[in-house]
Amino acid sequence: MYSPAKKIEDSKVPIALEKYLGSNPSVRKIRIHFDNDIAGRKAAQTLKTILPDKYEIVDEPPKAGKDFNDFLCMRMGIYNKKTHERNEER
Incomplete structure (x- = not known):
């Protein structure tokens, strides 16, 4: 479960994702499959905002x-x- 901070700018990348990206520097595209509800949409928008520009973020809710x-x-x-x-x- 990923729960961003109230202010998107104060949010952090989840530790598991951060470790994975650090261990796999060739990753350039991240597909997000969060729930299609308010919390899922906010989490997706937060990651799209706070992840470095070197990643292409593809948001694919159901x-x-x-x-x-x-x-x-x-x-x-x-x-x-x-x-x-x-x-x-x-």
Whole structure:
């Protein structure tokens, strides 16, 4: 779970990601797959803002539903009442 600071500028890169990037200097593109909710969108925007310019950040939230599990259930036709209620709100 990644929780950015209230002010984006005060946020830090998660330790695991920072270590991975430090150990893999050839990485130039990072794909972000956070939940499609307020917290997930804020976390994605924060990382896009605070990571150095040497990385291409690709933000790929699920096309529908709160997370990829919801999205896959919807694609497979598995009904989840809460998911459908959330989608109607968007």
